Amino acid sequence: MIDVRRTLIQVETIHHEFGPPPAKPQRRGAILSVIANPYAGRYEPDILPMMEALNPLGVEMARRLVEAIGVPPEGIEGYGKGAIVGSAGELEHGALWHVPGGYGMREVLGWKNGKAGGNAKAIVPSTKKVGGPGARLDVPVTHINASYVRSHFDAIEVGVPGHPRADEMVVVLVMTTGPRVHERVGGLRASDVKGEDGLR
């Protein structure tokens, strides 16, 4: 059911944005998979089989992304996910990515032996749209353990030139290794996170 046609991995190293460079440059990465949309061109009432079938892709994408960013899983501090559905599909097909996208990142970043307990306690922020070839998506980013950490609110613009075609979907995962490069608008600090409810 899952037919991957193309993969695009993007890693950005940010040294500064005209202010004092941080000791460690920030890294932000995205992985995009172009997959066939088996439901394109018709209304299919039961689309849940695909959600289950996407789980292995979510895990594989999360692993490849951490590897490309070049840090151990503990070095990832922010995450997000998104989907762009080709024009013969519907927005709801993009919603199929919510569970497997989040599952894949938790599997790699958080869970230990199949159980919650490590990192990745916060909801994974997401966005999706229907778009044509080359459509861009601003994927939101928040802290992996506490959604309210203000320094880590961010977004990464992504897209695949030439995709999605009408019968395709682009599914996206993004991760960051730290806060915005010159973060200074206060709020909850990453160092003050309690990490119990995924929010604070």
Place this chain on the structure above:
Amino acid sequence: MAADIRKLIVILDETRKEMGREVKPPTRRAVAIAVIANPFAGRYAEKLDDLTDIGDELGATLGRACVQALGIRPAQAESYGKAAIVGEAGELEHAAAILHPELGASLRKAVEKGAALVPSAKKMGGPGTPIDVPLGHKDAAFVRSHFDAIEARVSDAPRANEIVVAVAVTDSGRPLARVGGLQKHEIKGEDGLR
């Protein structure tokens, strides 16, 4: 003069299927992009040597970053290309100073050999401006299966005082290439053309 690199972005693009057919092995293309300060923004300078030095540095930095992203030995690189987008306080000639005198030589060291001209593109632009980096076979410009282009863009660059510099390297030609012409196994690789 060393480049003031604000950001470095590396993109790996892997095509496994095209038109329902498997692409075996998958075609793989990398583009590495540096966002740098333009030392000549806002003024006319007769000598652009500082940018030429930066081009020398970036040919190596970006060429190596592509080879690393592809996970290949330098000799396995098959095609390459280069491009620059100059922010609005600069001039098109700044892109030429980076791309043409030295960048090709240091890029060739990063990919080994490279008898062919490095195809290039340049333009003026603002944040998010895309540029299509042309690609050609590194040892024989006439290899038809390797004529291609890869899009590069940085959502927040170039700012007015910046230049975006991109280098692309692949380990393959187009997926399902089948329009004939000189084939890669037929090249002599001496004159850079055939």
